[in-house]
Amino acid sequence: MRYEEESKKIIELVGGKSNINSLVHCATRLRFSLKNTKKADKESLEKLPYVMSVVNSGGQYQVVIGSKVPDYYAAIQSLANLNEDAPKTEKKLSFNYVFEVISGAFSPLIPAMAGSGMIKAVLTILVEMKLLADTSSTYMVLSAASNAIFYFLPVFLGITLTKKIGGNMYVGGVIGAALLEPSFTGMIGQEKLDFLGINLNVVDYATTIFPIFVAIFIYSFVDKLLRKIIFRDLQLFAVPMFSLMIMVPLTALLFGPFGTVIGDALSQGVMWLIGKSALLSGIVLGGGMPFMVMFGLHWGFSPITLENLTVMGGDPIEGMAVAAVFAQIGIAIGFYLKSKKHSKMKALAGPLALTGLFAGVTEPIVYGLILRYKRLLPIVAISGAIGGAICGVTGVTMNAYVFHNIFSIPVYTPKVGYFIGVGSALIAGAVLTYFFGVKEDEMTDFLPETDQGEDDFQETTDERPTPATSTSETIVYAPLEGTVIPLKEVDDDVFSSEIAGKGVAIIPSDNKVVAPFDGTVVAIFPSKHAIGLKSKGGSELLIHIGINTVNLNGEHFETKVEMGDTITRGQTLLVFDREKIEQAGYAMTSPVILTDGPSMETMNIINTTESVTPETKLFVVGTGLEEAHK
Template identity: 40%
Template sequence: MSVKETAQEVLKKIGGSKNVESVTHCVTRLRFVLRDFSLPNKEEVASIDGVISVIEQGGQYQVVIGNKVSEVYDEVLKELDGSDPTDKIESKAHHKSLFDKFTAMISGIFMPVMGAMAGSGMIKGVLAILTITNLLSEESGTYIILYGLSNAFFYFMPVILGASAAKYFKMDIFVGAVLGAALIYPTFIPFASEGELSFLGISVNMMDYTSTVFPVIVAVWFASKVNMIAEKFMPKDLKFLLVPAIVLLISVPVTLIVIGPIITLLSNVLADAVNAIYNFSPALAGAVIGGPWILMVMFGLHWAFIPIFIANMASQGYDPMMGLLLANQFAMAGATIAVGIKTKNDKLKALSLSTGVTTLFGISEPALYGVLLPNKKPLIAAIIGGSFGGVIAGIANTVQYSFGGSGLLGIPLIINTSGIDNGFYGGIASQIVGFIVGFALTYTWGFKEKSTVDSDDYSGNNTLLNTKINVNDILSGEVVALSEVPDKVFSEGLMGQGLAVIPNDGKVYAPFDGVVTMIFPTKHAIGLTSSDGIELLIHVGVDTVELNGVGFKSFVASDQKISKGDLLLEIDLAVLKQSNFQIITPILITNPDKFSKVSHENNNLILAN
């Protein structure tokens, strides 16, 4: 499928161009804000050729594409340009928590400018290398120009973020830029240290807002509310001239007098709290944040830290927390490459080795969502590797002096302009340790090749058979191949080998004597272990975890002993169907490596010694 066809299919499956409120993209994913989040079928979108995965987080519908994301994005924009932007559809409320709204706002404002910020940071890193190696003098005109170029983004950040925030809050972007420019107007800055200004007799506690984040974002949000009121009451013929004037006349003084000082104070308190945790024990902070940062990125929680990192760089010239994160990319790369080396599956081998290499250069999402997450244990290994590396970075007091790339591209960013120091060597060591731990844990513990299920493998020689499980003894319904499940994690056998049932009865029974090893709080999945060591997973439906237990009733608990024929679960299939969830239920042997052969015949799973 071509990138154009992929873009067209994505738009079609998410509800069409009329359902798109906005779209941006990062290194590997399209990030949609939809008018109606209930329209897309997650499984259908994820099954499109060219789509790796679908994630809903932070108020965004994220379609993971991989290396061709920019090409698909361009085609999406072409398709959207053909739609009438005034043709609205009635949208349903998409309920989000306050934190989700905050992360959606931060990501929506920062994502369009991340490229310019990362590029500026990389130039800073290269300049540090050139000056340390004496290839370029700080007194030379070349250095001065390149330094100004690399620092321009950060110095004028309120202007750039003002424009981006205005776009996010649906206001004239140039008014947002002017508001940001007013905060750092050269005449104002000296008063931040020399004395107070007054406006209409009101004292202004002037501050230096260069390189700041939150003051301008809150200011533009306030300005958008003023703009909305002004647009509503201003005569149409006067809007073009008077609305921007009114917005600026009200917003700039209010920001300088009220918003700026308050938000700056709160930002400093937040930054001080984060730094206090680091200062308590850099090594402990490295262990706690270094590896789990992978999970924070998965759930979009990392956006909450970006303004803190920027504030540290503005006030200190560096950020200590980012130095703890150097190892997690290498740990993911190590774990992914280990899978590629160990697997005999040609498709998984090619995916693992290629995405493992790209992860070394900071492009980790294809590896994360295509290899690590589906196999689980390699993801755990990567997290452990990232934490071990974080400890090394914490002990060495590794810090980062600018924003930019990650992985190998992050190395220039930890170079102190005063010269190579222990922090630099510690950062390199942390990456090496992260890679080695991630690789070693995955190769020795985190990945075992799964047996292939094939009905043709069944020899019919019952003397070789240890156990036969009829899946209809577990769940009544139509038995189908695992490949019919519209979820790659199950259909490609990444979770285990087995069959699937399209149920006509919502009762789930135990197929053998054993114990309940796991039952999800949402009751949509249950794990069993038989008395002779068979590990079985019953996963009712696809993505039914999102129902939070609605429509499910369990009759057993974790660690409870069971006998063959015991009722385990009862599912209201009507609830699942009404909520547009697939009811097809994978039934998997999750430890096929314990048997010489796992096969199936008719409705039976057959496990041979």
């Protein structure tokens, strides 16, 4: 009952049930997504005895609770009727919401797109070095691996978009897949086609984006409507059936051709502009191409480009648009240089820049960076426009149909204009991004990994931490072999400020965690990266292996005990592969903290700046401090 009463107060002070979009939690924090953070009363929240701190950062309103956060999370979920699987909360259609949807749809696809792009880069290198023929079966197999994500983009977007804005995400995927089904694609190029007497113009929707975005947006409303009017017992098959029967024809008849018409109109308009002013057309193509890529409209230029190559031997459109590619690469480089070692952004921006440089694939940069950080929108436009203007004025043309990357340099003329144009775009993108690309409150992913986004953990009891009942001291030995650093040097406010508890951090030199005292296992994280212990004297200890290693989902970790087990000092509790964890980009700094108040009040840290082993006394709790130093 106490959690329910206290949770009611938290709900009230964050603005009430109606102000909560969603709620998740990590080891110590309730992470609210609020409709309006101004409705939350930070001062009153921090005065609650069971709230340690309140942090508004990274789009989340974080209420720091401590080790009992799962109990409050469960109570708030129940009281506020929050359900992670429920349809997404409707949001007002706005510029910010549109880009939030686009970014949210592509974010899950970034690893696949980046990996596929790197395969393209490797294949390009092998072909250029004459180590692999682009007609060989080996090349074809690897090319399939690199092209699949882009070719079937309507399918993947159908899934991720539906998950983002509502509906059954697999039905959304089927809507995209229908446009690529052989019976449908077999009609491409045929004349006098119709659907129920309505004229049908079938085009190639592989790699397109705009049609599926429109289709899924409409489908989200169709799905809701059908669920309202169809009897519940029939919804399992009837809602998907009617959804597909409505949406696939509508997409083929209306949404797809509409996107194609827009693309063709843009192409023709650009060719007219090139004839009028090379400078202005360079600015438009260099600065505007990334925005056309966002909606798949850049493919509308392909027919004109191919015709220009055939008739004129060179294409000025791609000769100017190449600057946009290098402007985007510059953005990735700028973020890579700005981010700290072992940060999420360092791990993301580096591969994205290489993918762009070696393969000319910049969609992951667009969807993973530019749409995520809105300051990059004007930066990519300005940087691309600068390079595009230079390429336009100097008359750069592309003389063969290739991806824009460093291996395609021989197909551009004149070389001087090309190098100055793309070099200016890249440098401008990198410099502007480094200095102006991100707000201070958006720097979380640029800093060394913290425990943000951690999973929940299980506990053996619903009761609050009990104070130490013994007057004798509890000596806490080092649970890891390695080097001790002060807790304040851990790059996480909750740990370094000692809000979550007092203690130290250890940079391990070995691959196992041992029991630091005799006691009981009271908490084990599903991700196996952390473990909670309770000594015989009542002191509660949290051992957190690495920073943000929860994201590994248990990979490279193996627990040797179970919740509720009785442990003896020196017993192996957990083993991990330190080298593989570090190779995955995670810092191994491991906080070791006391989490119950009475123990924190009577603790004395013994070692803070020296190497330790499991035989080293780390700190002592309770009486008998002088004896513990002996």
